[in-house]
Amino acid sequence: MMRLRNLMEDAVFQAIKDTLKEYDYCDCEKCQLDIAAISLNQLPPRYVVTDKGDSYARADFLDLQNYLDVLSTVISAAKTVANRPHHK
Numbered sequence: 001m002m003r004l005r006n007l008m009e010d011a012v013f014q015a016i017k018d019t020l021k022e023y024d025y026c027d028c029e030k031c032q033l034d035i036a037a038i039s040l041n042q043l044p045p046r047y048v049v050t051d052k053g054d055s056y057a058r059a060d061f062l063d064l065q066n067y068l069d070v071l072s073t074v075i076s077a078a079k080t081v082a083n084r085p086h087h088k
């Protein structure tokens with residue numbers, strides 16, 4: 001089945017994992033999704049058509065420089081969420 005996939009979404013979730021490994025932010029599902037939403041609203045989408053479900057070539061991902069941009073956006077989103085978490 002063909003479907004649309006936003007590679008930026010994968011990059012953002014990877015960057016969130018890397019950020020939470022490195023920094024001491026809350027890693028609950030709510031905070032991770034808040035970080036993802038803030039980041040994805042700031043970054044340009046990278047849609048591709050895929051017919052292989054999740055097994056598309058990871059080489060298609062993003063190049064390193066783009067990934068570093070994603071990472072810095074995610075880190076600042078994580079700070080925003082940490083300052084105003086949607087929970088106690």
Ligand SMILES: [Zn+2]
Nearest residue numbers: 026027028031
């Ligand atoms: Zn949290």
